[in-house]
Amino acid sequence: MSPDDRRDAPAGDTYPYLRAATTGLRHHTRAQSATGQAQPSxxxxxxxxxxxxxxxxxxxxxxxxxxxxxxxxxxxxxxxxHARVWQAADSVHAAFHLVPAAADDGTCHPERLPEGPPFLTICQRHLAAVHAIRRKTTAADLAS
Known part of the structure; x- marks a missing residue:
C-alpha cells in the first residue's frame, strides 16, 4: 500500500492495531462500570x-x-x-506510587523476575517517555 493509498483509506483499515487497542479500552471501561461498585484503582x-x-x-x-x-x-x-498526554502519563505514574502495594503473602519474590520487581517496569517505561518528551518539549510547554 503506497502512502497515497493510506491517506485515502479509512483509519480503521490503515491502523488495525489502533482499532484493536481502542476496542480493548472500551471493553475494559465497560467491565469496570458493569460491576456497579466504585472501586479504587x-x-x-x-x-x-x-x-x-x-x-x-x-x-x-x-x-x-x-x-x-x-x-x-x-x-x-x-x-x-503530545504534551497533554505526557502530563496525563506523569500523573498516573505519580498515582501509581501513592497506591499501596498488594499484601504479600510471602510467595511472591519479585527479585527473581527477569524484568525486575513489577514496580520497576512502570518506572522504566516512564523514564523512556521522559527522555522522549524532553527532547522535543520545553518545561514551559509542559507547564502551560
Missing part, C-alpha cells in the same frame, strides 16, 4: 493505564512529526496533544 490497573498512555504518547509524537512538514498548524495541535 489498584497498581496493576494504573500500570496498564500508564502503558496505554505512553503508547499513545509515542503514536501522537509520530503523527506530529509526519504531519508538521505538510500541515504546520495541524502539527502544532498534535504537539500540544
Amino acid at each position: 489498584d497498581r496493576p490497573h494504573l500500570d496498564a493505564l500508564h502503558a496505554h498512555l505512553t503508547a499513545l504518547h509515542r503514536l501522537i509524537d509520530q503523527a506530529a512529526e509526519q504531519t508538521r512538514p505538510e500541515r504546520p498548524a495541524a502539527g502544532r495541535h498534535l504537539a500540544t496533544a
Whole structure:
C-alpha cells in the first residue's frame, strides 16, 4: 500500500492495531462500570493505564512529526496533544506510587523476575517517555 493509498483509506483499515487497542479500552471501561461498585484503582490497573498512555504518547509524537512538514498548524495541535498526554502519563505514574502495594503473602519474590520487581517496569517505561518528551518539549510547554 503506497502512502497515497493510506491517506485515502479509512483509519480503521490503515491502523488495525489502533482499532484493536481502542476496542480493548472500551471493553475494559465497560467491565469496570458493569460491576456497579466504585472501586479504587489498584497498581496493576494504573500500570496498564500508564502503558496505554505512553503508547499513545509515542503514536501522537509520530503523527506530529509526519504531519508538521505538510500541515504546520495541524502539527502544532498534535504537539500540544503530545504534551497533554505526557502530563496525563506523569500523573498516573505519580498515582501509581501513592497506591499501596498488594499484601504479600510471602510467595511472591519479585527479585527473581527477569524484568525486575513489577514496580520497576512502570518506572522504566516512564523514564523512556521522559527522555522522549524532553527532547522535543520545553518545561514551559509542559507547564502551560
